[in-house]
Amino acid sequence: MTSLEKLDQLIHATLGELTPGITHEINNPLQFIAGNIHYLNEHFKKISELMEGLQQILGTNDKKASRSETTISAADMEKLKKLFSATDPDFSLTEIPLSLQECFEGINRISDITDAVRKISTGRxxxxxxxxxxxxxxxxxxxxxxxxxxxxxxxxxxxxxxxxxxxxxxxxxxxxxxxxxxxxxxxxxxxxxxxxxxxxxxxxxxxxxxxxxxxxxxxxxxxxxxxxxxxxxxxxxxxxxxxxxxxxxxxxxxxxxxxxxxxxxxx
Amino acid sequence: MTSLEKLDQLIHATLGELTPGITHEINNPLQFIAGNIHYLNEHFKKISELMEGLQQILGTNDKKASRSETTISAADMEKLKKLFSATDPDFSLTEIPLSLQECFEGINRISDITDAVRKISTGRxxxxxxxxxxxxxxxxxxxxxxxxxxxxxxxxxxxxxxxxxxxxxxxxxxxxxxxxxxxxxxxxxxxxxxxxxxxxxxxxxxxxxxxxxxxxxxxxxxxxxxxxxxxxxxxxxxxxxxxxxxxxxxxxxxxxxxxxxxxxxxx
Known part of the structure; x- marks a missing residue:
């Protein structure tokens, strides 16, 4: 090996020794993001049911013309209340933005690490x-x-x-x-x-x-x-x-x- | 260096040479996840406005007792329709689950990579x-x-x-x-x-x-x-x-x- 090859090997060995720790530090925020996405996914199912209910009750874009009611029936009102309450609105209005915020933070932490590897890497x-x-x-x-x-x-x-x-x-x-x-x-x-x-x-x-x-x-x-x-x-x-x-x-x-x-x- | 230390150095150098590629492969799905979270965040703002509107119109849990109306006013109806339409419901009912799905896929791709480093690592x-x-x-x-x-x-x-x-x-x-x-x-x-x-x-x-x-x-x-x-x-x-x-x-x-x-x- 030339002395330049030896130096390269030492640099690679130094980085490689750190790699398991680096991927461990990536994995922590990743699990954090995964938990939040899982939560968002579960939650969106309820919101999705609410929106489908609203679509039926208020009419979609297509049906707008034919559904120009200015109010809704007692039965629909009851249904709407039920669907809305199932989304746990107080909780989700607070928690969903927090969850998304935590995802952004996790992404930034991982991004800092992948950037760091790029910043210490040299071309020719x-x-x-x-x-x-x-x-x-x-x-x-x-x-x-x-x-x-x-x-x-x-x-x-x-x-x-x-x-x-x-x-x-x-x-x-x-x-x-x-x-x-x-x-x-x-x-x-x-x-x-x-x-x-x-x-x-x-x-x-x-x-x-x-x-x-x-x-x-x-x-x-x-x-x-x-x-x-x-x-x-x-x-x-x-x-x-x-x-x-x-x-x-x-x-x-x-x-x-x-x-x-x-x-x-x-x- | 003992021959075991030399072997360790060769293993570390081999891994370290791969590390910039490894973090590059982590960064791709990460950017993908970031784009989707950004989209979800923007979209949730609209949904959030809709839910706040619904909360006012239908009454929150606390106010349930005092707001037992079985229908809503024409003005509220108009407001509700506007808020609902702002969420672009047809699009969001399709796109939000896809976005969440893409986040899960990205997380799995990154997780496969961090797992791979763990799987090739030996303790004593x-x-x-x-x-x-x-x-x-x-x-x-x-x-x-x-x-x-x-x-x-x-x-x-x-x-x-x-x-x-x-x-x-x-x-x-x-x-x-x-x-x-x-x-x-x-x-x-x-x-x-x-x-x-x-x-x-x-x-x-x-x-x-x-x-x-x-x-x-x-x-x-x-x-x-x-x-x-x-x-x-x-x-x-x-x-x-x-x-x-x-x-x-x-x-x-x-x-x-x-x-x-x-x-x-x-x-």
């Missing part, structure tokens, strides 16, 4: 990339793994800075750091009292005409300087990518946790 | 696995890549055979074969007249008390015997997995295409 060329969107996409894709280990704070940059990059490579760099944080946080969590929650802060900012992505956590367990082959390999992949993008990384590890500061040229 | 242990489901899941996950290159025929086994396996490893074996077929088919397609479509046949059967998975295609371009390092590596990973599962593989490559016959002990 590097392109201009909104760093806020890229960092948010990374967070969305790893949320299923992070949510049991850490409270995540995301602080984006109002100026929406853009860098020219291979999105999938920057995704890899952010994921290598986040996975390391996650693994450290999980180690601490295992040895801590129930209820301990880690902390990860991700921020995007502009500093001296450069885009700065900072990832910090409150866990320091295993340093990069534990030079296992695995760690060395990831560290060198990360440094290569940053160099190729004319960027810079400053890592600080102390007893409060780790801070990774990435800098890339502002487009 | 091997488990009993329905081979029809596993093979179907593989097809669903690669469909986005296959659909422009080949017509796929899937022939499952009515007896629903079960094997004990690491699902993710069997997924890898099937994907290595399918990716090789796909790459061969795309090479032929590129050199063929417009409209040429490859053919892949996947079948599950029971043979001599063994489960047989057969994958065949109508493309023979690059044989496994082109011993690039990449090919040799995949071939040896595949053979290791099959051996670990007490299985067997018989490959036939001739001018009509390739046939891969996998055999695993029936549980």
């Amino acid at each position: 060329e590097s392109d201009d990339c909104n760093v806020n969107e890229l960092v948010s996409a990374c967070m969305i894709l790893i949320q299923n793994k992070l949510k049991y280990a850490a409270r995540v704070t995301l602080s984006l940059c109002p100026q929406n800075p853009v860098i020219n990059c291979f999105r999938n490579q920057i995704f890899l760099v952010i994921m290598i750091i986040l996975k390391k944080s996650l693994s450290n946080l999980l180690t601490i969590k295992k040895n801590s009292q129930h209820g301990w929650l880690g902390e990860i802060i991700l921020s995007v900012a502009i500093e001296d005409n450069k885009v700065n992505i900072t990832i910090s956590d409150n866990a320091i367990v295993q340093s990069w300087h534990d030079k296992t082959n695995e760690n060395l390999n990831l560290l060198s992949e990360m440094e290569n990518i940053i160099e190729e993008h004319n960027g810079e990384i400053i890592m600080t590890e102390n007893s409060d946790g780790s801070i990774y500061r990435l800098f890339f040229p502002l487009k | 242990e091997s488990d009993d696995c329905n081979v029809n489901e596993l093979v179907s899941a593989c097809m669903i996950l690669i469909q986005n890549k296959l659909k422009y290159a080949a017509r796929v025929t899937l022939s499952l086994c009515p007896q629903n055979p079960v094997i004990n396996c690491f699902r993710n490893q069997i997924f890898l074996v099937i994907m290595i074969i399918l990716k090789k077929s796909l790459s061969n088919l795309l090479t032929i397609k590129k050199n063929s007249q417009h409209g040429w479509l490859g053919e892949i046949i996947l079948s599950v059967a029971i043979e001599d008390n063994k489960v047989n998975i057969t994958i065949s295609d109508n493309a023979i371009v690059q044989s496994w015997h082109d011993k690039t390092n990449e090919n040799l590596n995949l071939l040896s990973e595949m053979e290791n997995i099959i051996e670990e599962h007490n299985g067997e593989i018989i490959m036939t490559e001739n001018s009509d295409g390739s046939i891969y016959r996998l055999f695993f002990p029936l549980k």
